[in-house]
Amino acid sequence: xxxxxxxxxxxxxxxxxxxxxxxxxxxxxxxxxxxxxxxxxxxxxxxxxxxxxxxxxxxxxxxxxxxxxxxxxxxxxxxxxxxxxxxxxxxxxxxxxxxxxxxxxxxxxxxxxxxxxxxxxxxxxxxxxxxxxxxxxxxxxxxxxxxxxxxxxxxxxxxxxxxxxxxxxxxxxxxxxxxxxxxxxxxxxxxxxxxxxxxxxxxxxxxxxxxxxxxxxxxxxxxxxxxxxxxxxxxxxxxxxxxxxxxxxxxxxxxxxxxxxxxxxxxxxxxxxxxxxxxxxxxxxxxxxxxxxxxxxxxxxxxxxxxxxxxxxxxxxxxxxxxxxxxxxxxxxxxxxxxxxxxxxxxxxxxxxxxxxxxxxxxxxxxxxxxxxxxxxxxxxxxxxxxxxxxx
Amino acid sequence: xxxxxxxxxxxxxxxxxxxxxxxxxxxxxxxxxxxxxxxxxxxxxxxxxxxxxxxxxxxxxxxxxxxxxxxxxxxxxxxxxxxxxxxxxxxxxxxxxxxxxxxxxxxxxxxxxxxxxxxxxxxxxxxxxxxxxxxxxxxxxxxxxxxxxxxxxxxxxxxxxxxxxxxxxxxxxxxxxxxxxxxxxxxxxxxxxxxxxxxxxxxxxxxxxxxxxxxxxxxxxxxxxxxxxxxxxxxxxxxxxxxxxxxxxxxxxxxxxxxxxxxxxxxxxxxxxxxxxxxxxxxxxxxxxxxxxxxxxxxxxxxxxxxxxxxxxxxxxxxxxxxxxxxxxxxxxxxxxxxxxxxxxxx
Numbered sequence: 001x002x003x004x005x006x007x008x009x010x011x012x013x014x015x016x017x018x019x020x021x022x023x024x025x026x027x028x029x030x031x032x033x034x035x036x037x038x039x040x041x042x043x044x045x046x047x048x049x050x051x052x053x054x055x056x057x058x059x060x061x062x063x064x065x066x067x068x069x070x071x072x073x074x075x076x077x078x079x080x081x082x083x084x085x086x087x088x089x090x091x092x093x094x095x096x097x098x099x100x101x102x103x104x105x106x107x108x109x110x111x112x113x114x115x116x117x118x119x120x121x122x123x124x125x126x127x128x129x130x131x132x133x134x135x136x137x138x139x140x141x142x143x144x145x146x147x148x149x150x151x152x153x154x155x156x157x158x159x160x161x162x163x164x165x166x167x168x169x170x171x172x173x174x175x176x177x178x179x180x181x182x183x184x185x186x187x188x189x190x191x192x193x194x195x196x197x198x199x200x201x202x203x204x205x206x207x208x209x210x211x212x213x214x215x216x217x218x219x220x221x222x223x224x225x226x227x228x229x230x231x232x233x234x235x236x237x238x239x240x241x242x243x244x245x246x247x248x249x250x251x252x253x254x255x256x257x258x259x260x261x262x263x264x265x266x267x268x269x270x271x272x273x274x275x276x277x278x279x280x281x282x283x284x285x286x287x288x289x290x291x292x293x294x295x296x297x298x299x300x301x302x303x304x305x306x307x308x309x310x311x312x313x314x315x316x317x318x319x320x321x322x323x324x325x326x327x328x329x330x331x332x333x334x335x336x337x338x339x340x341x342x343x344x345x346x347x348x349x350x351x352x353x354x355x356x357x358x359x360x361x362x363x364x365x366x367x368x369x370x371x372x373x374x375x376x377x378x379x380x381x382x383x384x385x386x387x388x389x390x391x392x
Numbered sequence: 393x394x395x396x397x398x399x400x401x402x403x404x405x406x407x408x409x410x411x412x413x414x415x416x417x418x419x420x421x422x423x424x425x426x427x428x429x430x431x432x433x434x435x436x437x438x439x440x441x442x443x444x445x446x447x448x449x450x451x452x453x454x455x456x457x458x459x460x461x462x463x464x465x466x467x468x469x470x471x472x473x474x475x476x477x478x479x480x481x482x483x484x485x486x487x488x489x490x491x492x493x494x495x496x497x498x499x500x501x502x503x504x505x506x507x508x509x510x511x512x513x514x515x516x517x518x519x520x521x522x523x524x525x526x527x528x529x530x531x532x533x534x535x536x537x538x539x540x541x542x543x544x545x546x547x548x549x550x551x552x553x554x555x556x557x558x559x560x561x562x563x564x565x566x567x568x569x570x571x572x573x574x575x576x577x578x579x580x581x582x583x584x585x586x587x588x589x590x591x592x593x594x595x596x597x598x599x600x601x602x603x604x605x606x607x608x609x610x611x612x613x614x615x616x617x618x619x620x621x622x623x624x625x626x627x628x629x630x631x632x633x634x635x636x637x638x639x640x641x642x643x644x645x646x647x648x649x650x651x652x653x654x655x656x657x658x659x660x661x662x663x664x665x666x667x668x669x670x671x672x673x674x675x676x677x678x679x680x681x682x683x684x685x686x687x688x689x690x691x692x693x694x695x696x697x698x699x700x701x702x703x704x705x706x707x708x709x710x711x712x713x714x715x716x717x718x719x720x721x722x723x724x725x726x727x728x729x730x731x732x733x734x735x736x737x738x739x
Contacts, residue, residue, distance in 0.1 A: 025528045025529075028528045028529070028552055029527060029528040031554075032527060032528060032552060032553055032554060033527075050531070051529070051531070051549075051552075052555075054552070054554040054555065054558075055554075056554040056557055057557075057564075078710055078711075079531075079547060079710060080531070080549055080710055080717075081555075081710060081716065081717070082710060082711050082716040088554075088557075088564070088653070089561075089564035103711070104709065104710040104711030104712075105681070105683075105710065105711030105712075105716075106679075106681075111653065111656065112564055131682060132682055133682070134681055134682070134711055135679055135680070135681025135682070135683075136679070136681070139679075141656050141679070142655075142656060157681055157682055158679070158681050162679075164656065164678075164679065165656060210678065212658040212669065212670070212675060212676075212678070213656075213658045213678060214650065214655050214656070214658060237681075238681060238682045238684050238685070238686050239684060239686040239687070239688065240676065240677050240680065240684030240685075240686060240687050240688045240689070240700065241677060241680065241681060241684055242676065285676050286674060288669045288674075289669070
């Protein structure tokens, strides 16, 4: 009897071992052959994969796991491909109900997809956050009509949820922690970021416009009802990447983007810059892209709740150190670098209404114009010139 | 395998079903492994090959009887429906001794259909008598002795059909890569005498070449493997730049151009790019992540060891290495060429 049992067990073990590559091949084959309207089901269990799973040129396909805690796609042993899951040149695609982890590059990358839903997905790097983790956990780029809902992103050495060069995007009900950037919206238009929790990242939510990209201009971004707390994690981004310059202790940062409204957020215990509005000049990177506008404009920050009490800014970053020099342990909540685009001014020197920076009605919100264009001399704490609204 | 093949046929009910065996197409006469082209099948050579872990490639074009390719100066040639591009991947058992025989691993077909190009992948059997259709790709250990006499072993990867398109993509549509004027405009040994490949095909009735075609003035990539024999390139005054740009065009430019999958990066490495910033000179990375290798710019003039481009060419890790697909080993000669090119750039 015992011999029989041992034999059965050996058979079972053998079956499990040899089944692994078969499952990978089966899933990839299903993805290649999926037809309009198909649902591809990922089985429950931990599935070890060696190569990118890839969906290309499909319409109306759903890829569905048995649940975030039941289907786990692990790329710990990945030998091929730069992503975990990739979707390209497709429309009306839904990925949902699974966990996906430890890809060598990005975890889920979608490019040229129109109509994308990512829902109930945990995308993470396991273990301590480190610079050898991949860049992005969830990474739609050059996509339109994107919904990222109830997803969790952990451990990205760049951004947990990163939407780049896209249009019409909702990021909602998501959780991001232990990333360099929790949520980042870059060169993307019409993005709503709401009801998310970004905590224990280096920076919570970043809204960036960068030069040298095919999609030139982001903007029309709404960031509301988010909990952006304790984003004081060390910056573990590899050098060369723009997020490597984000100081630990950053809540929300707007870099060179046009038309951004930040309201009704709770922005608590971010020690260096609870909310920063800055131009690309602050990065000290060269700008050679002639079509690029390096200034933020049309920024409205209102009705947010900030924390009381003292905050010691980081010393591990030039900006953080400068803040400590200027403000000690009481860094203002809303920081504006004050670098003004001369093209945005009226003849009398005032800023044209659509390009204003407006800061009003925030709970506990203190403010400083850093006068970075004047070598940080004559920093102004006066909020009165920024008590405005932006005409719609 | 049977399931896979059946699935594929179901997926394409309105088209000619792919054949299960390579031999069924009749591209070659005699034993398949000898690759003796049949009627309407002829070999082609490229100026600047894509590096694929030191694999050798035997390339052929099959045209339907009485049909021709149409010349285009800077995009892929037009092919008639039914045309097939055939690429066979093999290794000599010992790279320094081709006479000791070779192992053919895979044959990739690009078939021109009404709707566009379709890729098919065939894996050769151990007996080297035939190759079998494979949809989802394959991976197996493979060993050979390299040109330096050193034993090399890799996990050989035959791509799945999506991976084919990972490179063969222009605005999201499947395109051939090697069938361009700049790749094919070269001297070949045609019927035992040297002749321009395109001119020869024109005479043979396989290619529709403009009447005023001038091989010397037409686009041409330098043969980076044999720079000394490569004729002067009208677009680049110095031979090193001509070789380096040809290398980048063939190995990177298919993705890194404004219409390719790497357009997101803003770094364009195709032969037509003239803006130094877009080529990567003092350009910060966009989404490179750890692929930056802690370096700040794509290309730092004069300093190959500070250039991200070189880091990613030298690295073998998935997620860092470039190209993303089709390479595991470092292409030492290619890296050396790009380093030399960057070294002589003026800061």
